[in-house]
Amino acid sequence: MNILKNNEISRTEPNTSVTLRDYQKTALAQILKKWEDGKRKLLLQMPTGTGKTVVFAEIARMKSVNGGNILIIEHKRELVEQAVSKLTDNSISAGIIMAGELEDDSKKVQIATIQTLKNRIKPKADLIIIDEAHHVAAKTYRKLWNFYPEAKFLGVTATPIRLNGEGFDDLFDELIVSDSIRKFIDNKYLVSIDHFVCSTPDLSDLKLINGDYEKSNLSRKMMKDNTLNELISTYKSNYLSKSAIVFAVDIEHSKKIVEYYTDAGINAVHIDFTTPIEKRKKILDDFRNKKIKVISNVEIITEGFDFPACEVVQLARPTKSLSLYLQMVGRVMRPAAGKSKGIILDHANLWLEHGSSINHRNWNLKGQKNDINKKTDPEVCAFRKDGSLKKVNREDLREINGLKIVPLCEEHKRLFIFEDKLTYSNKKNFKIINAYLLYKEYLKSRNVILTDYEFNYIQNRLNVLNKQVAKDRQFSEGFWYYEERKLQSQSLRKDDTIINRSSNRQMQYSR
Numbered sequence: 465m466n467i468l469k470n471n472e473i474s475r476t477e478p479n480t481s482v483t484l485r486d487y488q489k490t491a492l493a494q495i496l497k498k499w500e501d502g503k504r505k506l507l508l509q510m511p512t513g514t515g516k517t518v519v520f521a522e523i524a525r526m527k528s529v530n531g532g533n534i535l536i537i538e539h540k541r542e543l544v545e546q547a548v549s550k551l552t553d554n555s556i557s558a559g560i561i562m563a564g565e566l567e568d569d570s571k572k573v574q575i576a577t578i579q580t581l582k583n584r585i586k587p588k589a590d591l592i593i594i595d596e597a598h599h600v601a602a603k604t605y606r607k608l609w610n611f612y613p614e615a616k617f618l619g620v621t622a623t624p625i626r627l628n629g630e631g632f633d634d635l636f637d638e639l640i641v642s643d644s645i646r647k648f649i650d651n652k653y654l655v656s657i658d659h660f661v662c663s664t665p666d667l668s669d670l671k672l673i674n675g676d677y678e679k680s681n682l683s684r685k686m687m688k689d690n691t692l693n694e695l696i697s698t699y700k701s702n703y704l705s706k707s708a709i710v711f712a713v714d715i716e717h718s719k720k721i722v723e724y725y726t727d728a729g730i731n732a733v734h735i736d737f738t739t740p741i742e743k744r745k746k747i748l749d750d751f752r753n754k755k756i757k758v759i760s761n762v763e764i765i766t767e768g769f770d771f772p773a774c775e776v777v778q779l780a781r782p783t784k785s786l787s788l789y790l791q792m793v794g795r796v797m798r799p800a801a802g803k804s805k806g807i808i809l810d811h812a813n814l815w816l817e818h819g820s821s822i823n824h825r826n827w828n829l830k831g832q833k834n835d836i837n838k839k840t841d842p843e844v845c846a847f848r849k850d851g852s853l854k855k856v857n858r859e860d861l862r863e864i865n866g867l868k869i870v871p872l873c874e875e876h877k878r879l880f881i882f883e884d885k886l887t888y889s890n891k892k893n894f895k896i897i898n899a900y901l902l903y904k905e906y907l908k909s910r911n912v913i914l915t916d917y918e919f920n921y922i923q924n925r926l927n928v929l930n931k932q933v934a935k936d937r938q939f940s941e942g943f944w945y946y947e948e949r950k951l952q953s954q955s956l957r958k959d960d961t962i963i964n965r966s967s968n969r970q971m972q973y974s975r
């Protein structure tokens with residue numbers, strides 16, 4: 465067997481057609497090093513939209529030019545086409561094992577759908593690459609380990625966790641985790657999201673089957689007139705100029721959504737796995753070209769669909785699956801020209817079920833079933849339309865319908881104290897700037913530095929109120945100019961280290 469060693473990078477001709485980003489180079493180096501150290505079965509985690517296919521295409525290129533045989537496993541036709549495209553970019557010609565395609569076993573790289581491969585003669589391979597590897601718990605995948613007992617394995621996924629919370633330590637030796645999703649946003653590889661709570665269906669009476677909601681009853685619940693009307697009115701009132709992807713429970717539900725959209729005069733189309741291939745391609749192309757405004761689907765666009773310009777996702781499919789949730793949200797996090805953020809319209813309580821999609825998650829091979837942090841940072845707060853913070857009362861979720869939710873971080877907790885200071889100042893009829901001064905004293909007493917995020921929130925909040933209160937309670941518009949200059953010159957010197965006032969970087973995505 466031709467084992468790919470770490471130092472083979474230097475013996476392989478450089479790839480001039482594709483430039484890897486720094487984090488992709490890091491992932492590549494880690495994978496090669498782990499193989500060199502004897503870890504045969506590896507799982508790579510990278511968020512949706514950060515280029516997992518680019519990484520494994522480069523590994524396939526390096527392995528093939530050194531004489532290796534590679535088998536890439538996909539579970540959907542669209543993913544096969546995507547992998548072929550990336551390999552072509554890498555000057556690699558691959559054989560395809562898929563219904564309707566002629567096989568070519570002369571190629572060093574073979575791409576197969578798992579459904580077709582199980583009924584065909586298995587190609588020789590010393591490296592198996594499994595895309596969207598969160599599906600590997602299925603029996604059809606597990607047989608690969610038995611059929612290729614000496615091969616190296618590389619699984620790639622955004623979400624290394626099963627529906628029941630378990631991980632994949634029974635199939636892989638080690639998990640390689642990429643940067644946090646917030647770092648990808650910070651470096652402009654992904655855009656942040658505004659996540660709005662649009663309706664809160666009561667799912668308490670639904671049964672679970674195999675760990676998720678039973679679909680027939682869930683579909684009926686989500687097809688109630690008020691729920692469907694909220695779906696259409698939310699989009700029509702605020703986002704009519706933007707392309708939107710809707711995720712539905714099942715085919716009947718998706719078609720009903722399209723019916724309601726069409727009745728509202730909005731060009732919408734349904735798509736699912738039974739849609740003929742050519743028709744499916746035509747629909748997706750028309751959507752990309754904005755001939756179709758809204759596309760409603762049933763787990764078709766969760767993986768393998770690339771339309772970075774899309775700005776809106778409507779979540780109409782409640783699920784216990786963290787993987788499915790993050791895949792759906794990921795559809796609008798790819799950057800594109802003129803796009804500053806993605807919009808999530810949550811009609812399915814998914815924020816309540818799984819927390820914010822941009823939270824850092826402590827991925828590991830064991831999963832989170834017995835982890836006390838199974839729901840990472842479930843606490844959230846909300847922003848009203850006027851930009852003010854609101855606490856979330858989980859006993860009455862109707863209060864936050866239509867509001868943007870964000871993780872409840874330390875800065876938000878402190879800003880609720882500012883709101884208390886503001887309430888106090890209003891009761892005493894003090895100048896409203898007094899709330900800011902009291903808040904600064906509060907922070908000083910606790911040796912906490914006012915961050916940019918807090919300062920900007922308070923400035924915006926008080927500027928709005930300054931126009932609404934009586935003149936004797938107003939403050940000069942020039943106040944902030946001098947205040948900001950004062951704060952910029954301040955620093956806290958401790959152990960000869962200067963700590964400048966700065967924002968808590970993780971919260972810049974919640975603005």
